[in-house]
Amino acid sequence: MPNVLVAVSGGLDSVVLLHRMVQQGHDVAIAHVHHGQRRASDEEYRFVERLACAYGVPFHGTRLELEAASQSAFREARYAFFETVMREHGYRELMTAHHADDVVETVLIQLHRNVIEVTGIPERRPFGSGTLVRPLLDETKQRLIEYAEHHNLEWREDATNAKTDYLRNEMRHLIIPELQAEWPTLVQDVCTAARLNREIWQRRYVAMADWMARHVRFEMKAFHVKLPTLATLSEEERHVLGRLLSQRFGVQVAEGMTRLMRSKRGTGVYDVGGDFRLEKRDGSLALTERGRLSIPSPQRVETLPERVTFGEHVVSLEVTDGGRGFPLDALEWPLYVRAPRPGDRISLSVGTKKVARVFIDAKVPKEKRPLIPLLVDATGRIIAIVGIRVSDFPEKSDARCPRLMVK
Incomplete structure (x- = not known):
């Protein structure tokens, strides 16, 4: 039973990868995706199917039904198919034919897009029920061409790869050749830098996993x-x-x-x-x-004036020299700003009233009620339902006593 699934498009890179795996004695199977966008795709499908027959290995093929989709959408669909095949047939590894030139293109694209983690293409990563492996990352495109010619391999060329409509093709055909003209060791140098940067980022992930466990x-x-x-x-x-x-x-x-x-x-x-x-x-x-409310913690107030942040609300507590407000000597300190609780009642001139009923009368939306701040003193008496209603509990001081204003 094969344990390696090789993704074969029919192009030079994947044909070389398949030939190498078979020559090295690996027990492989082939996966091919018909994207349904070009007439040549029908013949490419049959070509890869014939390769599987010639090598005597299992073949898994599919045709995508995506209209006017983006490259990323096709890629997601392609890898979803690979993942399904691996799971259904028990393959432990998926091999793709990315090579050193692909690494350079990827690094330049990452830099172009201002990606913080510029690491090129990893050789291995978890994928589906197994591992995605890219065995050719140390090989240049030229070496793959020489290998194919030496072994008289046949492959198919995708004509769209020559177009420069996409950023990767523009990098491949226009930008990288100019860089290589001035920098002959471009591919080797960029691949080395990408590998070293991957190692740095891997150490960061290990260190951050430890930090996360502690903090x-x-x-x-x-x-x-x-x-x-x-x-x-x-x-x-x-x-x-x-x-x-x-x-x-x-x-x-x-x-x-x-x-x-x-x-x-x-x-x-x-x-x-x-x-x-x-x-x-x-x-x-x-x-x-989303459906679970996060109730802010009670906030203690010991001095005035004070501004208290309570969730999305800011409660302003100020002192005046008399007139309106709560006489300070009628309050038991410290004060607290907290969320409503079941059974809360506020003192009014006509008696006490449930805070829940005050919310209903004020037409406060039900989902917002648990987040409305209440100002209470040390005895639990409600001084104010902030922004909605203030208490009328009896005063103990004359009009000249300093007062608390709640805003």
Whole structure:
């Protein structure tokens, strides 16, 4: 039973890879994808099928039904097919024919797109139920041509590869030849640099996994990390942290983490898709489920004036010399800003009233009620439902007593 699946397009690179694997005694199978975009694809499909027959190896082929799709969409569909074949037939490795010239193209594209992790193409990485392997990364295109000619191999040329409509083809046919004219060792030098950079980034991932275990608090479907701790990381370290957290939760948190960190506001929310969102609050960055409210922690107030950030609300507490407001000597200190609790009641001139009923009367949306800040004193008496209603509990002082104003 073969344990290696070789992706064969019918082009020179994959034909050479297949020939080498067979010559070296590997037990292989072939996977081929008909993209359904060119007339020549029918003949290429039959050609690869004949190769499988000639080598006496299993053949797995499919035709994609995508209309006017992007290159990335075709790539995703192609690799989804490879993954399905591996899972259904028990292949442990998928081999592709990427080579050294492809590494140079990829590095230049990464630089062009301002990618932070410029590492070219890795030789191995986890893929589906097994591993994706690229055995030809040390081989130049010219060496593959020489190998094919030496062994009298037959292959098919995709005419679209000669066009410069796509960035990769533009790099291949226009930019890299000019660079090589001035820099003959371009391919070898770039491949070496990419390999060294991959090793640096691998060490960063190992170190960040250890940092994450010490500084990030995980729950079943959430995480919390203190903003001051997060601020000590470099841009590269935060990038790695974002990648590791994205892998763990299956959503892309890196961009949201960067935006919330750069924001000068003390609170913020970033939708990361799926059932999750990132929240910046209470000096922490947290990933929470969309349907699950994240209630801010109670905030203690011991001195005035004071501004208290409570979730997305800012509570301003000021002192006046008399008139409107709460007499300070009628309050039991310290004060607290907290979220509503079941059974909360506020004192009014006509008696007490449930806070829940105040919300209903004020037509506060149900989903916002748990996040409305309440100002209470040390005895638990509610001084104000901030922004909605203030308490009328009896005064103990004359009109000249300093007063608390809540805004």
